[in-house]
Amino acid sequence: MSEIKLIITGTPGAGKTTAIAAISETPPVRTDTATTDDLAEVKDVTTVAMDFGELTLDDGQKVFLYGTPGQQRFEFMWKILVQGGLGLIILVDCSRPDPLADLDMYLENFADFIHQTGVVVGVTRRDQSATPSLDEFYERLEAWGRVFPVFEVDVRQKDDVSLMISALISTLEFATA
């Protein structure tokens, strides 16, 4: 049985921890602690090291999901967590002031990893903001140089998270080999 490792990243509050909790078959591992800085105004807890969860696809393939901390000051963890990873999910919180700039920031920071792998973009908190449009996300990806699938997801809904993960896996070369 094959096993694959996927990484979920995105801004604080985009829903990485929530997505992994929604889909993991085993109790997710969390490293959330109380927020202490500006983030405390919008969030009580934040991930400081990683999230971990696992699931089994219909074909028996095991998927290990690693969530990064969102805060840039934990950037050193991003580099550790991508090792051995085969795909990246970037969650973008539409309720933030400039979601397209957030997307750019993660594309740039994970560029080395992205060059070797597949990506999907999950657009979250659509109930709080209907903008940017999906077209705007695709335009931004085009400008960056590579276009990846973009999904609107409610990370609290297992089916939404599942669809996004399936889409990512189907884009990975080995999955079709």
Ligand SMILES: Nc1nc2c(ncn2[C@@H]2O[C@H](COP(=O)(O)OP(=O)(O)OP(=O)(O)O)[C@@H](O)[C@H]2O)c(=O)[nH]1
């Ligand atoms: N209203 C609304 N709330 C959402 C939605 N998706 C997630 N949330 C909430 O937003 C919060 C997301 O928090 P986390 O899952 O901790 O976010 P995170 O990306 O892990 O954040 P950090 O660990 O701080 O980087 C949770 O309280 C979710 O219930 C959504 O689509 N709409």
Ligand SMILES: [Mg+2]
């Ligand atoms: Mg988190």
